[in-house]
Amino acid sequence: MKISDLSRQSGVPLATLKYYLREGLLPPGASTGPNQARYGEEHLRRLRLIRMLQEVGGLSLAAIKEVVSRIDSYEPQTLDVLQSAVDALAVRSPEQQQGEATREWQEAAREVDAFLDQVGWPTRATSTARKQLVDVLIQLRQLYPGLPVTAYFPYVRAAGEVAQEEVAHIMEALQADPSEALEAVVLGTVLWEPVFTALRRIAHEQLSRRVLGSAQSQKPRPEGQGQGAQEQA
Amino acid sequence: MKISDLSRQSGVPLATLKYYLREGLLPPGASTGPNQARYGEEHLRRLRLIRMLQEVGGLSLAAIKEVVSRIDSYEPQTLDVLQSAVDALAVRSPEQQQGEATREWQEAAREVDAFLDQVGWPTRATSTARKQLVDVLIQLRQLYPGLPVTAYFPYVRAAGEVAQEEVAHIMEALQADPSEALEAVVLGTVLWEPVFTALRRIAHEQLSRRVLGSAQSQKPRPEGQGQGAQEQA
Numbered sequence: 001m002k003i004s005d006l007s008r009q010s011g012v013p014l015a016t017l018k019y020y021l022r023e024g025l026l027p028p029g030a031s032t033g034p035n036q037a038r039y040g041e042e043h044l045r046r047l048r049l050i051r052m053l054q055e056v057g058g059l060s061l062a063a064i065k066e067v068v069s070r071i072d073s074y075e076p077q078t079l080d081v082l083q084s085a086v087d088a089l090a091v092r093s094p095e096q097q098q099g100e101a102t103r104e105w106q107e108a109a110r111e112v113d114a115f116l117d118q119v120g121w122p123t124r125a126t127s128t129a130r131k132q133l134v135d136v137l138i139q140l141r142q143l144y145p146g147l148p149v150t151a152y153f154p155y156v157r158a159a160g161e162v163a164q165e166e167v168a169h170i171m172e173a174l175q176a177d178p179s180e181a182l183e184a185v186v187l188g189t190v191l192w193e194p195v196f197t198a199l200r201r202i203a204h205e206q207l208s209r210r211v212l213g214s215a216q217s218q219k220p221r222p223e224g225q226g227q228g229a230q231e232q233a
Numbered sequence: 234m235k236i237s238d239l240s241r242q243s244g245v246p247l248a249t250l251k252y253y254l255r256e257g258l259l260p261p262g263a264s265t266g267p268n269q270a271r272y273g274e275e276h277l278r279r280l281r282l283i284r285m286l287q288e289v290g291g292l293s294l295a296a297i298k299e300v301v302s303r304i305d306s307y308e309p310q311t312l313d314v315l316q317s318a319v320d321a322l323a324v325r326s327p328e329q330q331q332g333e334a335t336r337e338w339q340e341a342a343r344e345v346d347a348f349l350d351q352v353g354w355p356t357r358a359t360s361t362a363r364k365q366l367v368d369v370l371i372q373l374r375q376l377y378p379g380l381p382v383t384a385y386f387p388y389v390r391a392a393g394e395v396a397q398e399e400v401a402h403i404m405e406a407l408q409a410d411p412s413e414a415l416e417a418v419v420l421g422t423v424l425w426e427p428v429f430t431a432l433r434r435i436a437h438e439q440l441s442r443r444v445l446g447s448a449q450s451q452k453p454r455p456e457g458q459g460q461g462a463q464e465q466a
Contacts, residue, residue, distance in 0.1 A: 048375065121435055129435050129438075132427050133428065142281060158392070159391070159429055159435070160432075162436075163436030167437060170437070191369060192388070196388050196433070197365070199366070200396055200426075201360075202354055202363065203389075203392045204422070205360070208404070
């Protein structure tokens with residue numbers, strides 16, 4: 001299709017498309033003459049990726065350019081490219097990067113690394129997900145001084161179970177068409193995150209209601225008539 | 234302590250403190266004379282809440298004001314206040330609010346509600362977490378047309394397991410000091426979210442490495458010499 005059709009089908013203004021092409025966010029179309037090119041499905045797919053990374057991932061255009069350039073640098077080492085693209089999803093601010101040099105951060109990083117080794121997930125030092133775990137541990141300790149890193153354990157279990165099912169799909173897709181699959185993995189990483197976030201909040205509400213409900217029905221019980229079994233429930 | 238000490242201890246500039254006081258983000262100190270007031274631990278705690286909601290939660294000051302005002306409107310109905318404060322964490326953009334009126338959104342909402350009923354978590358229509366699940370379902374279907382809402386199931390299990398342990402702590406805290414606990418719950422909601430996000434990304438990497446590693450070692454195997462048992466591993 002022509003660039004005007006690409007604009008109509010995607011809903012992205014022509015000027016924005018030209019900007020994306022100049023910036024390398026959108027790969028060039030197949031040349032059909034001077035100043036003429038043909039665009040296809042992969043361009044529509046790429047535009048959807050850009051929009052969702054903006055809207056759901058909250059990424060800046062500069063960060064999206066980085067993610068996209070890593071996808072486009074696809075070579076046979078699929079896993080490296082996948083890691084590198086997913087790393088680029090978590091943009092580290094200059095303050096966060098400076099923080100990595102502090103002694104507190106380095107010590108927390110050693111604890112996180114030992115923990116990840118212990119659960120059988122030894123992780124690259126350059127992984128931005130690992131750095132995020134270190135940042136959060138330091139923040140959590142402002143709230144709960146002395147919190148052990150093993151407090152992450154229930155999350156390891158939960159994340160492992162979810163990832164197990166997802167990775168099977170990822171691998172199927174990578175075997176079918178690696179470059180298309182890389183975009184799908186990056187999108188899937190971002191799109192599914194709010195599902196867990198939202199369901200955890202809903203689970204909190206459900207469980208709190210049950211606990212508070214049963215606590216209220218227990219309240220008026222006179223002193224000295226303990227109902228041991230019920231309290232355990 | 235005086236406001237100048239509060240500024241030094243918290244690292245928040247005096248002008249910002251005065252702005253927070255004017256806007257009601259920070260409760261007034263105990264008056265000790267004309268234009269003089271004393272500030273305490275609860276003010277330091279509140280400043281930490283504001284900073285973390287900005288830095289970790291990515292919330293605007295207007296959104297933080299809403300969260301804080303709901304915490305401050307604390308009354309005996311703890312659960313309602315808790316729900317209302319957590320709802321305010323997920324700010325819905327005008328586009329998202331408009332989207333709720335569309336037929337596509339209403340239909341997806343019915344599917345989400347039926348699903349939540351089915352898993353035993355019937356949820357308030359006003360819950361912003363529920364609305365987030367509807368938004369994401371629509372976005373995911375752009376990527377995977379016809380995706381059933383039951384694809385959320387592994388996340389329900391994971392979120393339920395994590396929440397079970399967290400709610401026990403929340404309830405303990407609410408019984409000790411409700412107003413302090415509400416701040417802790419709001420902070421905990423936001424602070425722990427990146428832990429799951431990061432660990433899921435790490436789990437993807439770990440599992441992909443294992444799958445790709447074993448796939449590569451299988452690759453050079455000549456046709457017709459299937460190793461059934463190994464493929465199942």
